[in-house]
Amino acid sequence: MMKHLLLEVYCDCQSENGHIVPSHCLNGSVRPGSHCIESNCEFLSYTYCPNEIAYAGETGVVESLDDFIGFGGEMEPDSNETLERNILITKWKDICIKKISEAYDEYMTFKKSLEK
Numbered sequence: 001m002m003k004h005l006l007l008e009v010y011c012d013c014q015s016e017n018g019h020i021v022p023s024h025c026l027n028g029s030v031r032p033g034s035h036c037i038e039s040n041c042e043f044l045s046y047t048y049c050p051n052e053i054a055y056a057g058e059t060g061v062v063e064s065l066d067d068f069i070g071f072g073g074e075m076e077p078d079s080n081e082t083l084e085r086n087i088l089i090t091k092w093k094d095i096c097i098k099k100i101s102e103a104y105d106e107y108m109t110f111k112k113s114l115e116k
Contacts, residue, residue, distance in 0.1 A: 006049040013043035053096040
């Protein structure tokens with residue numbers, strides 16, 4: 001079985017504080033990636049990304065703030081009512097899944113048009 005996992009990853013390595021940048025660090029300190037997880041880096045910290053949709057580039061990293069959006073901030077209900085929030089999150093999930101399917105269909109139509 002395979003799963004994709006979306007994490008928000010942080011690098012706590014600060015060379016100006018005397019930390020030695022690990023040799024496995026591919027992009028310099030404060031540029032975390034999958035190499036941090038693979039190397040079990042001591043400076044790695046992370047949190048999960050609930051209710052988020054993203055585009056990851058060829059290395060599996062979401063490179064830009066324009067490449068993801070998560071449920072939160074102005075998307076939250078004005079009240080603290082749990083039922084309303086759950087309804088909104090369900091709707092957000094439905095929209096995200098629909099948009100993923102639409103993106104695939106649009107891409108395949110484009111690809112087929114190039115084959116003609």
